[in-house]
Amino acid sequence: DAGITQSPRHKVTETGTPVTLRCHQTENHRYMYWYRQDPGHGLRLIHYSYGVKDTDKGEVSDGYSVSRSKTEDFLLTLESATSSQTSVYFCAISSTGAFPEAFFGQGTRLTVV
Amino acid sequence: SQQGEEDPQALSIQEGENATMNCSYKTSINNLQWYRQNSGRGLVHLILIRSNEREKHSGRLRVTLDTSKKSSSLLITASRAADTASYFCATDVTGANSKLTFGKGITLSVRP
Numbered sequence: 001d002a003g004i005t006q007s008p009r010h011k012v013t014e015t016g017t018p019v020t021l022r023c024h025q026t027e028n029h030r031y032m033y034w035y036r037q038d039p040g041h042g043l044r045l046i047h048y049s050y051g052v053k054d055t056d057k058g059e060v061s062d063g064y065s066v067s068r069s070k071t072e073d074f075l076l077t078l079e080s081a082t083s084s085q086t087s088v089y090f091c092a093i094s095s096t097g098a099f100p101e102a103f104f105g106q107g108t109r110l111t112v113v
Numbered sequence: 114s115q116q117g118e119e120d121p122q123a124l125s126i127q128e129g130e131n132a133t134m135n136c137s138y139k140t141s142i143n144n145l146q147w148y149r150q151n152s153g154r155g156l157v158h159l160i161l162i163r164s165n166e167r168e169k170h171s172g173r174l175r176v177t178l179d180t181s182k183k184s185s186s187l188l189i190t191a192s193r194a195a196d197t198a199s200y201f202c203a204t205d206v207t208g209a210n211s212k213l214t215f216g217k218g219i220t221l222s223v224r225p
Binding site for chain 1: 143144146148154155156157158161201203205209210211212213214215216217218
């Protein structure tokens with residue numbers, strides 16, 4: 001398995017609190033992604049990064065921010081969690097060149113109460 | 114709306130039959146990829162086809178790409194119960210720094 005770790009794996013938090021999810025990779029891949037998965041919506045891209053300190057918005061970026069200060073870590077922050085952000089969050093990494101396929105973490109189940 | 118849309122949303126077949134899944138997308142792509150997700154797990158890459166390719170094979174998988182119609186199909190031959198999973202297509206959008214977007218997925222059930 002590709003070296004990609006998400007933490008925490010499960011979290012319950014209260015509405016209005018900030019939450020940070022961490023994605024850590026040991027593959028030195030250039031690209032990192034954050035997705036959320038909800039029934040009926042498949043995977044939706046929140047933010048992605050194409051290098052250290054280089055990030056861009058995805059389809060559902062409102063209410064989320066990201067940071068990538070080093071190659072191996074990509075942080076997703078919910079500034080003020082809402083119940084609509086209850087979801088399963090997946091991080092993914094990919095490289096360039098001949099094998100650009102993405103590798104996924106195991107997911108973080110976040111519940112906002 | 115999402116870049117990729119799979120069709121059908123759900124598919125139920127008998128073991129040994131072939132399963133065909135389709136994906137349509139909206140904008141120019143560098144490549145199109147198919148992934149599988151078993152219940153409660155992360156996605157696993159199955160096969161990738163580049164924009165200048167029309168067909169690729171990998172084991173029991175065959176994928177086609179028609180860039181003029183902005184569509185792709187995934188064929189799983191001689192299906193097995195273990196193929197039961199959700200399948201997603203993903204597109205690497207041209208000129209977007211490897212922005213990888215997914216569709217809503219197809220739920221495949223293979224009956225023993």
